[in-house]
Amino acid sequence: MILKLNNNKMLKLTILSIGMATVMAGAAISPALGLIAQAFPDASPTMIKLILTAPSIMIIPFSFLSSYLTSKLTKRTIIMIGLSIYLIGGIGPQFVSTIELLLVLRLILGAGVGLVMPLSMSLINDYFEGRERTKMMGYNSAFSNFGGILTMLLAGWLATFGWRVPFNVYFLGLIIFVLIFFFLPKGEIQQPKKSDQKERLPFAVYGYALAMGGIMLAYYSIATNIALYLEQSELGGTTLAGTIVSFTTVGGMITSLLLVQIEVTLKRFVIPIMLFGMAVAFFLLTFTYSIPLIIVSVSLIGFGQGALFPTIVLHALDRVKPYLADRVIAWTSSMTFLGQFLSPIVLDGIGKMANQTTIRFQYGVLSGSIMIIVVISALTIWRNQKHELLTS
Numbered sequence: 001m002i003l004k005l006n007n008n009k010m011l012k013l014t015i016l017s018i019g020m021a022t023v024m025a026g027a028a029i030s031p032a033l034g035l036i037a038q039a040f041p042d043a044s045p046t047m048i049k050l051i052l053t054a055p056s057i058m059i060i061p062f063s064f065l066s067s068y069l070t071s072k073l074t075k076r077t078i079i080m081i082g083l084s085i086y087l088i089g090g091i092g093p094q095f096v097s098t099i100e101l102l103l104v105l106r107l108i109l110g111a112g113v114g115l116v117m118p119l120s121m122s123l124i125n126d127y128f129e130g131r132e133r134t135k136m137m138g139y140n141s142a143f144s145n146f147g148g149i150l151t152m153l154l155a156g157w158l159a160t161f162g163w164r165v166p167f168n169v170y171f172l173g174l175i176i177f178v179l180i181f182f183f184l185p186k187g188e189i190q191q192p193k194k195s196d197q198k199e200r201l202p203f204a205v206y207g208y209a210l211a212m213g214g215i216m217l218a219y220y221s222i223a224t225n226i227a228l229y230l231e232q233s234e235l236g237g238t239t240l241a242g243t244i245v246s247f248t249t250v251g252g253m254i255t256s257l258l259l260v261q262i263e264v265t266l267k268r269f270v271i272p273i274m275l276f277g278m279a280v281a282f283f284l285l286t287f288t289y290s291i292p293l294i295i296v297s298v299s300l301i302g303f304g305q306g307a308l309f310p311t312i313v314l315h316a317l318d319r320v321k322p323y324l325a326d327r328v329i330a331w332t333s334s335m336t337f338l339g340q341f342l343s344p345i346v347l348d349g350i351g352k353m354a355n356q357t358t359i360r361f362q363y364g365v366l367s368g369s370i371m372i373i374v375v376i377s378a379l380t381i382w383r384n385q386k387h388e389l390l391t392s
Contacts (some may be wrong), residue, residue: 011127012136014179018079018120019140021086021176022113028126031156036164040099047099054103055110055223056341060334062114067330071323074187075119075126076180082115083177090170109170118329124327125317126187131260137310138259143305145253149246155334190323201327208316209331214311216339217346218366219305222248222298229359233289236253240291247295251302262307268385270311275370278304280314282367286360293302309336 027052029036037048069078089109093102125138155166195390227241255262266273281300285294316328347362354361 008180008183010038011185012139014183015120015127015136016121016140016143017176017179018116018123020115021083021173022120022144029155029166029169031152032159032166035159036102039163042097046186048104050103051106053341054106055113056337057335058107058110059114059117062111063118063330063334066115066118067116067326070119070122070190070326072189074189075123075326076184076186079116079119079180079184080177082112082119083180084112086112086116086173087111087170087177090173091167094164094167113212118326118333121313121329121333122325123184125322125329131370134263134310134314135260137314138306140256141259141306141310142253142256145249145256149249156295185318190326199223199321199324200330201324204317204319205328205331208312208319209335211312212332213335213339213342215278215305215308215312216281216336217343218370219248219301220340220343221322221347221362221366222301225359225362226298227283229363232358232360235289235291235294244295244298247299248302248305249301252306253302255303255306256310259307259310263311268381271309271377272374272381274304274307274311275374275377277372278299279367279370282363284368286364286367319322 033048033051036051037043037045040048066078066082073081083109089105089107089112092105092108096102096105121137121140124133124140128136151169151172155169158165195297206317212243223245226244227237230236230241230244255279263270277300281297281304284297288294313329313332320328347365350365351357351362356362
C-alpha cells in the first residue's frame with residue numbers, strides 16, 4: 001500500500017540520502033589507494049585492488065538477505081542495522097595495522113551496504129506513486145552520483161593528511177542514521193497473504209535484471225578502459241582519463257533529474273532510444289581521435305545509463321505485487337554489481353578470442369551488440385502496439 005507522505009520534504013531527503021551512502025561503498029577511498037600501497041609495501045597489487053572491490057563481493061548475498069528480512073523486520077530496522085554495520089566497516093580500517101584486518105572490515109562494509117542498498121529504492125516504491133515515483137527514482141540516481149563526486153573530492157583532500165584519514169568519509173552513515181531515526185516512519189513488516197506466499201517473480205523480472213547487468217557491463221567499460229584507450233591512441237594520460245570519466249557521471253545526473261520529462265516525451269521507446277544513443281557513442285569511440293568528440297560520446301553513455309537504470313527498475317516493479325518489490329530490487333541491484341565485476345573480464349576475453357588487443361575493438365563490439373538489442377526491442381514494442389490497436 002502506498003503511504004501518502006509525498007509532501008514530506010524531510011522524508012524525501014532521508015530516502016535519497018540512503019542511496020548516497022551505498023554509492024560510496026568502494027570508490028570513495030580510491031584517492032588514498034596509492035598511499036595505502038605505500039603503507040603496506042609487502043601487500044601484492046591484487047591485495048591493494050581488493051580494498052576497492054572487496055565490498056562488492058558481500059553486497060550481492062546481503063542484498064538477498066535484506067529482501068528476506070523484510071518479512072521478519074521493518075525496513076527502518078533493517079536500514080538502521082545495516083548502517084551500524086556500515087559505520088563499523090567504513091570507519092574501522094583507519095584503526096588497524098594489517099592489510100588483512102583492513103580487508104575484513106571492507107567486507108563488513110559491503111555487508112552493511114548490501115542490507116541497505118535494495119531498501120533505498122524499495123522505499124520510493126512504498127511511499128510514492130505515478131510521476132512522483134518516477135521523479136524520485138531519477139532523483140535517487142542523480143543524488144547518488146552527486147554524492148559520489150563530493151565524497152571522492154573530500155576523500156582526495158583528506159588523503160593529504162595520510163592514508164587513514166579518508167576513511168572518515170564514512171561518518172556520512174551516522175548522519176543518515178540520524179535522519180532515518182527521526183524522519184523515516186516505522187512502517188510495517190511486509191508479510192504476503194497466505195494465497196500469495198508461493199508466488200514467484202515473473203520471468204520478465206529476471207530479464208530486466210539481466211538487462212541491468214548488461215548495461216553496467218557496457219557502462220563500466222569507460223571507467224576501466226578509457227585510460228588505456230587514450231594511451232593506445234596517443235591522446236593523453238591519467239589526468240585526461242579522469243576528466244573524461246567524470247563526464248559519464250555528469251551525463252547520468254542530467255537524465256536522472258529529467259527522467260519524468262524524458263518518459264513523457266519518449267513514452268514506450270525510452271529504453272531503445274537511450275540504448276541507441278549508447279550504441280552511437282561506442283561507435284564514435286571506435287573511430288574518433290578527437291578529444292571533444294570522445295567527451296560527447298562518454299556523455300551520451302552517461303545519459304543512457306542515467307535514464308535506463310531507474311526506468312528498468314520501475315518496469316520491473318510494475319510487474320509484481322508490493323510485497324515482492326524488495327526481491328525485485330535485490331535482483332536488479334545484484335546483477336548491476338555482477339555486470340560491473342564482469343565488465344573487464346568479458347570484454348578482455350572477447351578481445352583475446354578475436355586476437356584484438358585494442359580497446360577500440362571492444363567498443364566496436366559493444367556498439368554492434370547494443371544496436372542489435374535496439375532493433376529487437378523497437379520491433380517488439382511496435383508489434384505490441386499494433387496488437388493492442390487490433391484488439392482494442
